[in-house]
Amino acid sequence: MDDDPVATNPQLYSVVFENERVRVLEYRDEPGAESTPHRHPDSVMVTLSDFDRRLSSGVRAVDVAMAAGQARWLPAQAHAGTNIGSTETHVIFVELKEPGPAAPPEDEPLGPR
Structure with missing residues (x-):
């Protein structure tokens, strides 16, 4: 199964640059929207809303x-998400392609840091 967010959730994620x-x-999403499970490599997340x-x-x-x-570090992780608020989510992710450290332990916190 493909766990790339652009493949699993094409209505929510789009590629704006790649090298x-x-x-x-x-x-981008609206209140109540849900993403299916997907994986992010080490990334920098910039919030626009x-x-x-x-x-x-x-x-x-x-x-x-x-x-x-805000700009936050997002360590490699797999998750699904739900917009539980009353506003649109609008975010830019800068995904790193260089190999990162070994996979984080299962008890590693989810979300940005």
Whole structure:
């Protein structure tokens, strides 16, 4: 199964730039929208709107509130998401293509840091 967010959720994710070192994705959704499970490599996330989301992976879930104009590190992870707020989610992801460290432990927190 393909776990690339552009393949699993093409209505939400689009590629806005790509070269041999990075891929830049734009993500947009409306309140109540849900993404199917997908995987992100190590990335930098830039928020373009205020939003509230629930990220889940297996039995774990975390609610995340983000303000517009933030840049955060997003370590490699697999998750699904739900817009649990009253505003659109609008985010840019700069995905790194270089190999990262070994896979994080299962108890690694979900979401941005």
